[in-house]
Amino acid sequence: MIHFxxxxxxxxxxxxxxxxVTTPMAVVNTLYNVGARDESEDKTGFAHLFEHLMFxxxxxxxxxxxxxQMAGGESNAFTSNDITNYYDVLPAHNLExxxxxxxxxxxxxxxxxxxxxxxxxxxxxxxxxxxLNQPYGNVWLELRPxxxxxxxxxxxxxxxxxxxxxxxxxxxxxxxxxxxxxPSNAILCIAGNFELxxxxxxxxxxxxxxxxxxxNSRMLPCEPEQTEFREKIIESNVPADAFYYAFKxxxxxxxxxxxxxxxxxxxxxxxxxxxxxxxKKDQKLVSEIGAYITGSIDxxxxxxxxxxxxxxxxxxxxxxxxEELEIIKSKAMQEDELxxxxxxxxxxxxxxxxxxxNRAMNLCIFELLGDANGINxxxxxxxxxxxxxxxxxxxxxxQPRNCSLLKVKATSNVE
Amino acid sequence: MLNRTNTPILKSIETxxxxxxxxxxxxxxxxxFFMKEVPNDTSRIDLYFDAGxxxxxxxxxxxxxxxxxxxxxxxxxxLIHNELDxxxxxxxxxxxxxxxxxxxxxxxxxxxxxxxxxxxxIENVIFDPQEVEELINDRKQKFRVxxxxxxxxxxxxxxxxxxxxxxYGRVLNAEDYDNLSIAxxxxxxxxxxxxxxTKVVVVGDMAQDEIDEIIDLTGTWATEGISEFEKVLVxxxxxxxxxxxxxxxxxxxxxxxxxxxxHEDFIDFQVLNTILGDYFGSRLMSNIREDKGYTYxxxxxxxxxxxxxxxxxxxxxxxxxxxxxxxxxxxxxxRLKADLVPQEELDLVxxxxxxxxxxxxxxxxxxxxxxxxxxxxxxxxxxxNESIRKIQRITPERIRELAQKHLNWEDFTIVSAG
Numbered sequence: 095m096i097h098f099x100x101x102x103x104x105x106x107x108x109x110x111x112x113x114x115v116t117t118p119m120a121v122v123n124t125l126y127n128v129g130a131r132d133e134s135e136d137k138t139g140f141a142h143l144f145e146h147l148m149f150x151x152x153x154x155x156x157x158x159x160x161x162x163q164m165a166g167g168e169s170n171a172f173t174s175n176d177i178t179n180y181y182d183v184l185p186a187h188n189l190e191x192x193x194x195x196x197x198x199x200x201x202x203x204x205x206x207x208x209x210x211x212x213x214x215x216x217x218x219x220x221x222x223x224x225x226l227n228q229p230y231g232n233v234w235l236e237l238r239p240x241x242x243x244x245x246x247x248x249x250x251x252x253x254x255x256x257x258x259x260x261x262x263x264x265x266x267x268x269x270x271x272x273x274x275x276x277p278s279n280a281i282l283c284i285a286g287n288f289e290l291x292x293x294x295x296x297x298x299x300x301x302x303x304x305x306x307x308x309x310n311s312r313m314l315p316c317e318p319e320q321t322e323f324r325e326k327i328i329e330s331n332v333p334a335d336a337f338y339y340a341f342k343x344x345x346x347x348x349x350x351x352x353x354x355x356x357x358x359x360x361x362x363x364x365x366x367x368x369x370x371x372x373x374k375k376d377q378k379l380v381s382e383i384g385a386y387i388t389g390s391i392d393x394x395x396x397x398x399x400x401x402x403x404x405x406x407x408x409x410x411x412x413x414x415x416x417e418e419l420e421i422i423k424s425k426a427m428q429e430d431e432l433x434x435x436x437x438x439x440x441x442x443x444x445x446x447x448x449x450x451x452n453r454a455m456n457l458c459i460f461e462l463l464g465d466a467n468g469i470n471x472x473x474x475x476x477x478x479x480x481x482x483x484x485x486x487x488x489x490x491x492x493q494p495r496n497c498s499l500l501k502v503k504a505t506s507n508v509e
Numbered sequence: 510m511l512n513r514t515n516t517p518i519l520k521s522i523e524t525x526x527x528x529x530x531x532x533x534x535x536x537x538x539x540x541x542f543f544m545k546e547v548p549n550d551t552s553r554i555d556l557y558f559d560a561g562x563x564x565x566x567x568x569x570x571x572x573x574x575x576x577x578x579x580x581x582x583x584x585x586x587x588l589i590h591n592e593l594d595x596x597x598x599x600x601x602x603x604x605x606x607x608x609x610x611x612x613x614x615x616x617x618x619x620x621x622x623x624x625x626x627x628x629x630x631i632e633n634v635i636f637d638p639q640e641v642e643e644l645i646n647d648r649k650q651k652f653r654v655x656x657x658x659x660x661x662x663x664x665x666x667x668x669x670x671x672x673x674x675x676x677y678g679r680v681l682n683a684e685d686y687d688n689l690s691i692a693x694x695x696x697x698x699x700x701x702x703x704x705x706x707t708k709v710v711v712v713g714d715m716a717q718d719e720i721d722e723i724i725d726l727t728g729t730w731a732t733e734g735i736s737e738f739e740k741v742l743v744x745x746x747x748x749x750x751x752x753x754x755x756x757x758x759x760x761x762x763x764x765x766x767x768x769x770x771x772h773e774d775f776i777d778f779q780v781l782n783t784i785l786g787d788y789f790g791s792r793l794m795s796n797i798r799e800d801k802g803y804t805y806x807x808x809x810x811x812x813x814x815x816x817x818x819x820x821x822x823x824x825x826x827x828x829x830x831x832x833x834x835x836x837x838x839x840x841x842x843x844r845l846k847a848d849l850v851p852q853e854e855l856d857l858v859x860x861x862x863x864x865x866x867x868x869x870x871x872x873x874x875x876x877x878x879x880x881x882x883x884x885x886x887x888x889x890x891x892x893x894n895e896s897i898r899k900i901q902r903i904t905p906e907r908i909r910e911l912a913q914k915h916l917n918w919e920d921f922t923i924v925s926a927g
Contacts, residue, residue: 116548118525119871154513159790161516164857166864168789185864190517198513215802219758223805223825227757229657303511331755333653365590375587381647403646430595437597441616444551445599448874 106278120286125458128274139253150209152199165191197300245317276307353487361385426481536731552617552713560609560701581633662926667762706730751926759927764821769813845912849905
């Protein structure tokens with residue numbers, strides 16, 4: 095059980111406090127309810143570029159990192175298609191420094207031209223390092239627009255193309271801040287060995303006078319139901335052919351989300367999974383295979399991906415894969431298979447909940463989904479799942495007309 | 510009106526409570542380290558074997574390591590993994606030059622049943638030819654994928670030149686995968702696993718009889734000998750570029766043989782290393798990322814070996830700015846040798862390092878890792894108390910002296926790929 099307190103400031107900021115008496119450290123986690131899905135299609139990669147700019151100094155403090163390091167702490171952030179999350183970890187006795195820094199950049203940024211110019215370059219190098227200059231690094235740049243036609247999940251957080259980042263101007267940056275970086279669009283979680291009264295006092299002191307800003311309502315285009323099998327082949331200078339089967343699945347707050355999670359585990363989480371045993375160990379078609387879900391807030395994807403063994407064709411793999419999928423769609427799994435999947439989920443959660451930062455981050459994410467206490471309710475949701483539920487989910491999800499297939503063909507294997 | 514321009518009053522760290530694990534003898538030279546103070550149901554066990562990549566013929570160690578759970582006469586690899594997963598086991602095997610370490614993470618009530626399964630699987634592994642062939646194919650494919658990465662290309666040449674002429678510097682080539690024999694694997698397994706256990710680490714709220722059982726289970730593998738490691742390594746002072754057609758970035762690896770915790774300059778050098786390249790505000794990051802925008806990241810580190818250690822700077826930069834980056838790295842090193850570090854910058858790094866030390870002593874899992882970082886050098890937790898004092902006392906003059914002593918550009922091995 096992860097305990098927390100919740101209060102709200104007049105400007106709309108939601109605050110969570112998680113007390114842990116065993117640690118000398120404190121975590122300040124700030125989730126902004128903005129991600130790559132909130133970008134316009136001609137200015138992609140912006141939420142992530144903006145995350146970089148948040149470290150370029152705020153209205154009253156020229157440098158974000160140095161004062162935090164002076165306080166013995168460190169900071170980082172990440173951007174997803176759904177959210178942007180910032181965190182500071184520092185010795186508990188210097189908590190106030192983190193609140194001072196975080197509240198000032200919520201109030202306003204420095205918006206210096208130098209920061210924008212440099213971070214544009216840094217992000218372009220990040221684009222190259224992670225997506226363009228890695229074997230198979232461009233897969234998600236290709237797979238997203240194949241699986242999504244309308245919803246902004248069709249582009250990656252890094253952006254559709256480098257030119258969008260090159261063309262970002264200060265006007266865009268300021269407008270983005272004004273629209274999304276308001277107290278009512280943020281969830282703050284403080285974790286550590288403190289008293290609630292102290293946290294209330296400190297949060298009111300540093301965040302209380304930040305103007306509320308405009309309320310921001312999100313209107314995203316809804317992805318229409320997929321009705322046909324989609325396939326795309328790209329050639330790439332890679333050593334082995336690779337495949338990515340992406341199936342549409344439910345949004346985060348739907349029970350089907352949990353079913354899809356277990357279904358993907360059954361198919362390809364571990365070396366005891368169905369696809370690993372059938373396609374790799376028995377039939378020797380693939381060198382590696384796995385299945386997972388994207389975990390996104392709006393309708394997500396269940397992905398089966400892997401690499402072919404030498405001499406194996408995409409067609410051979412395709413036949414064997416669909417045969418295996420037919421089995422999980424036609425017969426409910428045995429109780430012992432389900433038990434095996436559940437104990438792994440439970441063990442993984444115990445280890446995740448160990449970390450103070452993980453707890454603070456997850457409390458924010460569940461609060462965004464509607465209630466931070468969701469973090470304590472997930473276990474019950476998993477516990478209630480029976481084999482026939484997973485069977486139904488498999489039937490719904492694992493259909494050709496719900497699937498987008500990306501094949502990466504090694505240039506050396508092209509005839 | 511709230512003053513937002515001044516930093517709130519800071520408190521500094523004076524002392525940290527370091528907790529030592531309980532230590533048990535498994536054999537004459539193998540020991541078990543036990544950290545009991547875990548406030549939840551999680552647990553971990555690490556098994557250290559004298560089976561690092563330096564041992565045996567090239568490539569053999571990593572292969573045997575990859576085949577430990579590949580099946581016995583009674584059980585297929587599939588069945589073994591089924592049984593392990595049914596107990597919720599998360600496990601990984603990491604291999605370095607000097608050690609192979611099996612780590613198992615599980616709920617504490619499952620830890621010993623998992624260890625029993627592991628013991629049975631490892632002791633009775635038959636090195637089934639089909640499993641061997643499958644692993645060879647998998648590894649070959651992975652190797653070909655890695656050879657497409659500039660970071661991998663630079664790293665292997667760097668490693669070869671850094672550990673010039675030593676078993677530490679051996680690097681695998683594609684054809685080496687074809688020269689491995691099953692007989693050789695069986696011999697390696699017998700020498701380095703069945704008689705090669707050097708350390709066991711247990712973290713979790715386990716009862717005494719459970720610890721006793723772990724000692725019984727692992728005791729039969731305990732080594733009787735003491736493994737020897739090379740004392741003197743010398744890097745080749747050379748600059749090499751590996752060309753890769755079509756690359757968008759170049760990877761840079763630059764470094765030299767230095768020392769480990771048992772050297773008197775170690776702690777002070779860590780302060781110098783942090784200033785240069787080991788935190789987000791470091792000089793390398795400030796100059797090459799935050800000022801020039803040449804890279805997504807650049808860092809320096811001091812990596813430790815059993816008898817010595819090495820200093821390393823690593824980055825990936827735009828292909829057209831590779832030489833400009835090297836020039837800036839040299840500029841930052843020369844600056845540390847010529848000028849005194851401003852007191853404000855030094856104070857910041859001191860506070861940062863003390864904060865990091867506090868964090869790395871937070872909780873039983875971090876605490877045991879801290880301790881295991883000392884253990885190879887015969888040091889105890891007093892080392893960290895001494896670190897706090899040394900960090901608090903260090904002066905700009907001492908930093909400059911260390912830079913002059915240890916960071917001479919002519920001494921570096923420099924490799925780029927891209």
